[in-house]
């Protein structure tokens with residue numbers, strides 16, 4: 001026995017280390033609905049929104065300073081955004097654009113959950129219902145979707161947290177050791193922003209429902225955003241747009257009391273989300289799974305709430321075009337990176353992190369080299385569109401510190417060009433718009449060329465008033481062979 005024991009111990013130790021080495025990492029993908037990165041201290045150190053869990057993820061992980069959602073051809077910006085996340089495809093190549101002519105017919109075989117199911121992962125999801133991608137969502141093995149925008153445990157964000165906690169508890173009790181992909185989605189801070197009574201009080205806000213009155217100003221409310229305006233200087237181009245006219249508690253008002261109260265509601269919802277994430281991370285830690293889990297925190301798009309006199313998600317200013325994007329996980333050194341990534345890079349990234357083959361239908365680029373500090377960005381130029389209102393709509397292009405936004409809406413009644421140097425004017429103050437400044441005429445011309453190049457490259461079907469009318473190029477119905485060509 002004495003002679004066998006050391007051999008036995010050695011055998012056990014080597015079996016353990018082998019299984020540890022072979023164990024695939026878990027993925028916890030956290031997606032909130034309608035959140036500007038500038039709500040968070042990780043992106044605006046002056047923010048009074050308390051999100052200690054997200055702050056900790058940011059301190060222990062990699063914070064992306066140039067993460068974007070590519071855009072939308074619908075007022076429901078959530079919908080294309082969520083299709084891009086699930087497929088890794090660019091906006092004009094999504095299955096829900098124009099009868100899918102730009103998308104492989106078998107795309108549902110290569111959406112996020114299906115790819116990970118095939119790779120032997122357990123897949124679970126909770127999120128809001130509606131304005132999403134139902135046929136891809138249903139591919140998760142376990143699905144608990146419901147829209148929860150209330151101010152109680154059962155009716156609000158705690159419900160989504162509970163679905164994940166219950167799922168993890170079941171895994172624990174059945175000793176399930178398969179790797180998992182959990183899609184941990186929330187219905188907030190999307191309106192209606194009914195916070196919990198305690199958190200509303202903390203941010204001096206009320207669930208304002210009376211359209212005839214204004215909510216009271218309260219010193220505990222967040223201050224007005226630095227780029228707040230009482231109205232946008234020209235029409236945004238989408239008449240009757242729900243987000244700009246009908247959101248309960250705001251409607252068409254942009255006065256200080258309304259905006260500060262609504263931001264207080266937003267922050268109350270954000271902090272409540274943060275608490276639910278904390279519970280899930282604590283559970284993973286207690287199960288011994290946290291250190292083998294990649295945690296990605298992001299939002300489906302940003303949000304205005306008074307910035308530039310706008311309220312919704314249907315514009316391309318930084319507060320709305322950008323998203324928070326934070327990744328923490330095994331071997332990742334804390335830091336900040338540019339990234340220049342889109343949400344559609346998420347699928348190839350989690351495949352790459354998990355050692356799962358990236359499907360050919362994916363047009364996004366893996367962020368793994370950026371996450372592990374081998375490079376700062378995955379592309380140089382970023383393109384954005386909002387085409388959900390009057391056509392062609394709004395376009396943006398960004399390269400380095402320079403950003404061009406063009407508005408071609410209301411049948412030619414609004415044709416506006418904005419040029420920003422984001423290094424000098426990160427808040428896009430309209431008083432420092434350089435488009436009309438002769439000193440920047442060359443830069444403007446360069447950015448106009450860049451925008452047209454991008455529009456052609458991503459198969460944007462529209463052209464703006466000052467561009468050659470070479471749109472509507474017929475697009476072959478096939479999977480692109482080179483997956484990195486389109487989303488560069």
Ligand SMILES: [Ca+2]
Nearest residue numbers: 033034078300
């Ligand atoms: Ca959304």
